[in-house]
Structure formats: structure tokens, C-alpha cells
Amino acid sequence: MKKSVNSISKIMDLFLWVKVRDGFALVMAAVALAVILTVIFTAVELKKYRRDGDAEITSPDDGGMPDSDNTD
Amino acid sequence: MTGLKKALTSKNIISGWMYFYIHFAMEVLCFFCLKKQIANADVSLLWLFPFVYDALAFVPQAVVGYINDRFPKFNAGLTGIILMVFAALSFWLGILPGRYPALIVLCAGNALTHVGGAEVTIRSSGGRLAHPAVFVAGGAFGVITGTLLSGTNLPYIAVILFLLSAVPFAVLAQKFRFPYVDSRELCKGFNYAKKGIPVSVILFVSVLVVVVRAYMGYCLPMAWKTTALHSVLLYVAMGVGKAAGGILADAYGVKKTALISAAGALPFILLGNKIMIVSLIGIMLFSMTMSITLALNVSVLKGAPGLAFGYTTTALFIGTLPIFFISVKSYLLSSIILSVFTVLSFAALAIIIGKDEKISEQHQ
Numbered sequence: 001m002k003k004s005v006n007s008i009s010k011i012m013d014l015f016l017w018v019k020v021r022d023g024f025a026l027v028m029a030a031v032a033l034a035v036i037l038t039v040i041f042t043a044v045e046l047k048k049y050r051r052d053g054d055a056e057i058t059s060p061d062d063g064g065m066p067d068s069d070n071t072d
Numbered sequence: 073m074t075g076l077k078k079a080l081t082s083k084n085i086i087s088g089w090m091y092f093y094i095h096f097a098m099e100v101l102c103f104f105c106l107k108k109q110i111a112n113a114d115v116s117l118l119w120l121f122p123f124v125y126d127a128l129a130f131v132p133q134a135v136v137g138y139i140n141d142r143f144p145k146f147n148a149g150l151t152g153i154i155l156m157v158f159a160a161l162s163f164w165l166g167i168l169p170g171r172y173p174a175l176i177v178l179c180a181g182n183a184l185t186h187v188g189g190a191e192v193t194i195r196s197s198g199g200r201l202a203h204p205a206v207f208v209a210g211g212a213f214g215v216i217t218g219t220l221l222s223g224t225n226l227p228y229i230a231v232i233l234f235l236l237s238a239v240p241f242a243v244l245a246q247k248f249r250f251p252y253v254d255s256r257e258l259c260k261g262f263n264y265a266k267k268g269i270p271v272s273v274i275l276f277v278s279v280l281v282v283v284v285r286a287y288m289g290y291c292l293p294m295a296w297k298t299t300a301l302h303s304v305l306l307y308v309a310m311g312v313g314k315a316a317g318g319i320l321a322d323a324y325g326v327k328k329t330a331l332i333s334a335a336g337a338l339p340f341i342l343l344g345n346k347i348m349i350v351s352l353i354g355i356m357l358f359s360m361t362m363s364i365t366l367a368l369n370v371s372v373l374k375g376a377p378g379l380a381f382g383y384t385t386t387a388l389f390i391g392t393l394p395i396f397f398i399s400v401k402s403y404l405l406s407s408i409i410l411s412v413f414t415v416l417s418f419a420a421l422a423i424i425i426g427k428d429e430k431i432s433e434q435h436q
Contacts, residue, residue, distance in 0.1 A: 023172065027124050031131045031389075038379070038386060045138075045376045046271055051245040 075323035082322065084196040087248040089205030090241040091189040094149060095207055097238040098185050099234050100221065101156055102129075102178060104231045107222030109171055119288075121175065123365025123396055128179035129186075131390040134382025141378040144249060149188025149242040155181030157232055164228035188242070190381035194370055196248035199261015201326070204381075205318020205363035212311030215303055216423040263333045264326050264367050266426040271372040275422045278368040279387040284413045285361065286391025290353065290399075291347040293408040302348065309352040313359030325428030326364055330421045335362035338414045342407055361421070370425060 074101035104124075151285035162168040169254050189207045197203035205361050221231065250258060265274045297306060321329040333362070344351025362384075369380035400406045 020156070023124075024120070027127050031127050034131045034135050035386065037196055038138075038382065040140040041135065041379055042275070042373070043374070045379060049373075049375060 079319045079322035087192050087196045090202035091207035092210035093212030094238040096214040097235045099211045100218040101231045101235045103218025104222045117248050129182040130385040135384040136183050137382040140187050141376045147246045151391045152181040152185030160232050172418045182187045187378050192245045192249050193375040195258045200322045200361045201318035201367050209311045209315035210402040212307045216307035256374040259306025264371040265371040274372045274424050277424050278365045281417050282365050282387035283391040286388045290395040291409050293403050293406050295346045296348040309355045310359045313356035314362045317360030318363035327425045330364045333357045334418045
């Protein structure tokens with residue numbers, strides 16, 4: 001009786017470990033995806049910045065309008 | 073004192089205080105739910121719940137921020153509050169199956185509201201640091217309040233109603249975002265990075281400083297911290313330090329504040345192992361660089377302040393990652409780690425921050 005309870009307990013531990021391991025892997029995959037997307041978005045942003053960076057942005061306070069291409 | 077008065081009463085500083093309250097209320101709810109759930113968790117899985125929370129609330133903020141940069145009409149703060157309320161209801165009433173789906177919704181809400189706060193305060197600050205610094209400071213007060221409340225018999229509905237009290241502020245604060253103006257126009261005052269250094273280097277070093285600071289935060293020797301009141305004082309010192317960092321940087325210069333606080337924190341922290349007041353001064357100084365690293369990121373990513381903010385939260389996660397697996401208990405070892413990392417942070421900040429004279433000109 002005691003032996004079978006121990007076996008069930010071991011199987012339950014294994015199930016729990018697989019569940020945790022898979023969940024952990026899923027979280028780490030989400031983290032990795034977020035980091036990759038962050039790097040890609042930064043590269044896009046910096047490329048845009050380098051392209052337009054030297055151009056003076058006209059301030060509405062100076063009587064001008066912001067560059068329409070850059071308007072959110 | 074004139075500089076300090078100007079920093080405290082600068083234009084649109086109210087956006088910072090509105091998000092201070094929102095940040096405070098959201099962390100109360102998040103930590104109330106987290107600690108309640110951990111209290112009922114399997115002992116072998118105690119680490120998993122906070123780990124998933126840190127990973128899914130902190131790391132995606134850069135992506136969420138970048139998307140939010142592109143959709144200025146979207147109220148990220150308000151959406152985040154709604155999600156967090158739903159998550160808390162789910163923890164309470166079991167709407168979603170299991171605890172982890174509710175935790176994922178809580179993380180999504182947390183990330184959205186953080187990004188909303190960053191967008192509003194950075195865009196309305198005119199290049200000043202006080203606004204985002206005040207917003208960030210609210211979190212420290214919320215973390216300790218939520219943790220303490222989780223140990224009481226307070227029902228979930230009380231913290232849910234408390235977070236809902238922040239809804240009017242989330243709606244009002246959105247007005248400060250100036251949605252139809254190019255964010256590079258709004259963020260043009262952020263010129264704190266040293267000229268001539270490649271943007272990628274500035275970003276990398278700034279992230280490294282946040283990683284190191286986050287890790288150092290878990291190595292601080294605090295033999296004096298034995299009661300709940302001590303924990304409250306610790307978090308108050310952190311919150312005050314975070315806000316003061318931005319305010320002092322506006323008043324006296326970013327570089328001066330960054331270097332004095334980075335170097336000044338070390339002796340207070342090491343000598344304050346057993347003396348609470350000395351340690352608290354050190355922790356206050358230690359927390360001051362928070363808004364400065366954020367301002368450095370915005371300086372090189374003016375078109376995407378949400379993405380820039382996300383870099384700091386991703387770095388915070390990376391910095392806290394080792395503590396889930398290794399804990400430093402020896403005073404000698406933590407002193408060595410703190411000293412080495414302080415020197416590294418000091419050198420890094422000295423290299424990448426531009427001169428204060430130039431910075432003061434932009435606020436004229």
C-alpha cells in the first residue's frame with residue numbers, strides 16, 4: 001500500500017515537473033521573442049533617426065508645422 | 073534653491089503626480105494579488121510565480137512601448153487598469169481556469185499602464201526628468217503597501233476599488249500626451265547623452281548600468297532590517313530617492329546628480345549595515361540614477377519614448393534574474409560586489425552623460 005502511494009506521488013511529481021518545465025519554457029520563449037522584437041524595433045527606429053536625424057524639426061512654437069511624415 | 077523650486081513647479085509636473093497615484097494603486101493591487109497567491113502556492117514552486125510575473129510584466133514593455141508610440145490615441149494606462157482589475161477579479165472569483173492565465177492578464181495590464189505612464193510623463197516634460205521620476209517613484213510605495221495588505225484579511229474588492237479610483241487620473245493624464253505632435257519634437261529637450269558616442273554604445277551602457285543597479289539592489293547589506301516597519305522605511309527611501317533623482321537632476325544638472333549619487337551611495341550602504349539611518353541615506357542615493365538612465369535612453373530614441381522606457385524595464389528583469397538562482401548572504405562578498413559594480417557604473421555614467429552646462433541651456 002505504502003509502495004503504491006509512493007509510486008503515485010512520484011508520478012505526480014513528474015507530471016508537476018513537466019508542467020512547470022513546459023510553462024517555464026513558454027515564458028522564456030516569450031521573453032526571447034520580446035527581446036528580439038525590441039532589437040528589431042530599435043534598429044528600425046535608429047535607421048529612421050539616422051535618415052531624418054540631421055533635418056531640423058520645425059517647432060510649432062516657431063510658427064511652423066511639424067514635418068507631416070513624422071507625425072504620429 | 074531657485075533651481076529646486078523651478079524643478080518642483082515645472083510645467084506639466086501634474087502629469088507626473090497623476091501617474092504617481094496610478095502607479096501606486098496598480099502596484100498595491102499587483103503585489104496584493106501576487107503575495108496572496110504565493111501564500112497558497114506549493115513550497116517547491118514559490119519562486120515560479122514571481123519569476124513569471126517579472127518576466128511577463130517587465131520584458132514586453134519595450135515592444136508594448138514601441139507599438140504605443142505609433143498609436144497616440146490609445147490610452148494604454150486606462151486599458152492596463154481594466155486588465156488588472158479583470159485579473160484580480162479572476163484571482164478572487166476564479167473566472168479564468170487556474171492561476172497562471174490570470175497572472176498573464178495581470179502582467180499585460182501592468183506592462184500597459186507602465187508604458188502609459190512613461191509616454192505621458194516623458195512627452196509632457198519638455199526634456200525634464202522630474203515628471204518621469206515622480207511617476208516611477210509611486211511604484212515603490214505601492215509594492216510595500218500591497219505586500220503588507222496581503223497579510224491582512226482585506227478582501228480583493230477593496231484593492232480593486234482602490235485601483236478603480238485611479239481611472240479618472242488615467243483619463244485626465246492622457247490629455248498631457250499631446251497626441252498629434254511628433255514625439256521627436258516633444259522629446260527634443262532630452263539631450264543628456266554625450267555627443268560623438270555611437271547611439272548603440274549609449275543604449276548598451278545605459279542598459280548595463282540598470283542591470284548592475286538591479287542586481288546590486290539584492291546584494292545590499294541590511295542587517296538592521298528585521299521588522300515590517302523597517303521594510304516600509306526601506307521602500308519609502310527607495311521611492312523618495314527615485315523622485316529626488318529626477319528633481320535634483322533638473323535643478324543642479326544630470327551629470328552632477330548621477331555621479332554624486334552613484335559614488336556617494338557606496339560608503340553609506342556599506343557603513344549602514346547595522347545603522348538604519350545611514351543605510352537609508354545610501355539607498356536613497358542609490359535609487360537616484362533611475363530616471364537618469366531613462367533620460368539617456370530617450371536622448372537617443374527621441375522618436376520612441378515608449379521603447380526607450382522599455383529598455384530600462386527589460387534591464388531590470390535581466391538584473392534580477394540571478395537572484396532567483398543565487399543569493400549573496402556574506403557581508404564581505406556583497407561589499408566586494410557593490411564596490412566593483414559602483415566603480416563600473418560610475419565610469420559608465422561619466423563616459424556617456426554629456427556636460428551639464430549644455431543641458432541647462434535647453435531649459436531656458
